[in-house]
Amino acid sequence: MGSQIRLLGLCLWMYLSSLSFIGAGAVYGREGEVVKGIVLVHGKTAIGRIDDDSVCATLDWWPPQKCDYGKCSWGHASLLNLDLNNKILLNAVKAFSPLKIRLGGTLQDKVMYGTEDCRQPCTPFVLNANEMFGFTQGCLPMYRWDELNSFFQKAGAKVVFGLNALAGKSMKSGSAVGPWNYTNAESLIRYTVRKKYTIHGWELGNELCGSGIGASVAADQYASDVAALRNIVENAYRGIEPKPLVIAPGGFFDSDWFKEFISKSGKSADVITHHIYNLGPGVDDHLTEKILDPSYLDGEANTFSSLKGILQSSSTSVKSWVGEAGGAYNSGHHLVSDAFVYSFWYLDQLGMSAVYDTRTYCRQSLIGGNYGLLNTSTFVPNPDYYSALLWHRLMGGRVLLTTFYGTKKIRTYAHCAKESVSKILYLYMVYVLYVKSDLILSYRKGSQY
Numbered sequence: 398m399g400s401q402i403r404l405l406g407l408c409l410w411m412y413l414s415s416l417s418f419i420g421a422g423a424v425y426g427r428e429g430e431v432v433k434g435i436v437l438v439h440g441k442t443a444i445g446r447i448d449d450d451s452v453c454a455t456l457d458w459w460p461p462q463k464c465d466y467g468k469c470s471w472g473h474a475s476l477l478n479l480d481l482n483n484k485i486l487l488n489a490v491k492a493f494s495p496l497k498i499r500l501g502g503t504l505q506d507k508v509m510y511g512t513e514d515c516r517q518p519c520t521p522f523v524l525n526a527n528e529m530f531g532f533t534q535g536c537l538p539m540y541r542w543d544e545l546n547s548f549f550q551k552a553g554a555k556v557v558f559g560l561n562a563l564a565g566k567s568m569k570s571g572s573a574v575g576p577w578n579y580t581n582a583e584s585l586i587r588y589t590v591r592k593k594y595t596i597h598g599w600e601l602g603n604e605l606c607g608s609g610i611g612a613s614v615a616a617d618q619y620a621s622d623v624a625a626l627r628n629i630v631e632n633a634y635r636g637i638e639p640k641p642l643v644i645a646p647g648g649f650f651d652s653d654w655f656k657e658f659i660s661k662s663g664k665s666a667d668v669i670t671h672h673i674y675n676l677g678p679g680v681d682d683h684l685t686e687k688i689l690d691p692s693y694l695d696g697e698a699n700t701f702s703s704l705k706g707i708l709q710s711s712s713t714s715v716k717s718w719v720g721e722a723g724g725a726y727n728s729g730h731h732l733v734s735d736a737f738v739y740s741f742w743y744l745d746q747l748g749m750s751a752v753y754d755t756r757t758y759c760r761q762s763l764i765g766g767n768y769g770l771l772n773t774s775t776f777v778p779n780p781d782y783y784s785a786l787l788w789h790r791l792m793g794g795r796v797l798l799t800t801f802y803g804t805k806k807i808r809t810y811a812h813c814a815k816e817s818v819s820k821i822l823y824l825y826m827v828y829v830l831y832v833k834s835d836l837i838l839s840y841r842k843g844s845q846y
């Protein structure tokens with residue numbers, strides 16, 4: 398954003414008109430320019446809900462040799478080599494108490510777990526251009542799983558672990574066929590239960606739904622694989638409550654595939670996850686223009702709305718999450734996805750997803766690539782880290798409908814405030830995003846008696 402950022406003289410006043418909606422007039426000036434707009438917050442009923450711990454970030458498997466467009470941006474940010482003793486990392490996660498952390502990504506369907514019964518040597522990924530995703534299979538040793546869990550416990554994180562869903566399947570021209578061989582996954586789950594590590598959810602597979610990335614699995618096969626996972630969880634956690642969530646499929650939304658999968662896996666899955674990379678490839682030099690274009694941002698609403706429709710007509714209680722969203726794929730773009738401007742995409746996504754009843758939103762990544770909430774080498778927070786924290790601290794579970802009359806460059810989202818308050822004292826948040834070459838990002842708390 399070339400021009401300097403100035404805090405504009407925004408005054409936002411609230412007046413309370415009736416119980417059914419709250420109107421807010423906004424006037425802001427910028428170098429003499431005055432633009433008027435009206436925000437209506439329909440406060441009577443909530444249109445959606447988010448989890449108390451809706452903010453989620455991912456940790457990935459990518460080794461240091463993972464490069465995109467000639468740049469290698471992962472450093473030591475892999476689940477296998479991340480410095481878990483780093484104080485900044487610990488405090489960054491602790492600040493959320495709790496932060497949801499989803500462990501997974503492209504290489505997750507090539508990971509073995511070094512449990513006792515694993516007969517192969519437990520070795521790391523090796524760069525190999527002939528292999529799917531450019532790496533051989535890798536392995537998570539149990540001592541590393543112990544270290545990770547000790548870190549998550551200390552940091553108060555809620556962990557979602559993405560299991561290898563390709564185990565046992567054979568490839569037939571891009572399709573992975575046959576049933577899931579869950580032997581190794583079941584050993585990991587049983588090991589985890591024995592060690593009394595708390596896992597918030599077990600997720601099956603990464604980007605294998607629809608036409609798939611690298612490989613695809615048919616919806617009916619996926620539904621029976623998830624039923625197998627449900628069985629394992631029920632058995633391994635017998636007598637233990639609450640049981641971890643069963644989550645799937647963790648891939649890109651495809652209406653037909655999702656419809657079939659949701660109808661066939663209705664009772665097995667608690668949460669349906671989908672991934673979002675709506676800004677295109679990280680190499681794109683015009684990412685900033687896309688991010689600052691309201692109609693471009695609006696494009697993603699179709700996906701949220703279709704998925705919400707499918708869930709509503711499915712008569713299940715299954716909830717939807719964004720299981721991984723990094724904006725620009727292939728590791729993002731340095732000085733865009735790790736810069737201040739990215740919050741215009743990220744905060745807008747948090748707001749929009751909530752409007753469509755998406756309970757949790759996992760940002761790719763907590764650390765690693767160019768889209769980390771933390772700097773990959775120094776662990777120092779990037780701007781989006783603070784956006785995430787602000788969202789987490791301010792925005793409550795109940796999502797309210799807003800209508801904004803005025804420029805399309807102001808986007809408004811409202812939630813009841815985070816603190817639980819009595820019905821009489823009704824707090825709400827208005828979040829205004831002003832997208833232009835300058836910006837204001839204003840949170841304003843109003844109250845109604």
Ligand SMILES: *[C@@H]1O[C@H](CO)[C@@H](O)[C@H](O)[C@H]1NC(C)=O
Pocket residue numbers: 565578579580581
């Ligand atoms: C499943 O995988 C395990 C190794 O994890 C292997 O020992 C077993 O034979 C496989 N089962 C089938 C049915 O292929």
Ligand SMILES: *[C@@H]1O[C@H](CO)[C@@H](O)[C@H](O)[C@H]1NC(C)=O
Pocket residue numbers: 732735736772773774775779
């Ligand atoms: C992360 O830290 C490194 C080392 O100090 C620095 O070169 C890089 O620009 C930082 N990235 C961001 C997005 O600030």
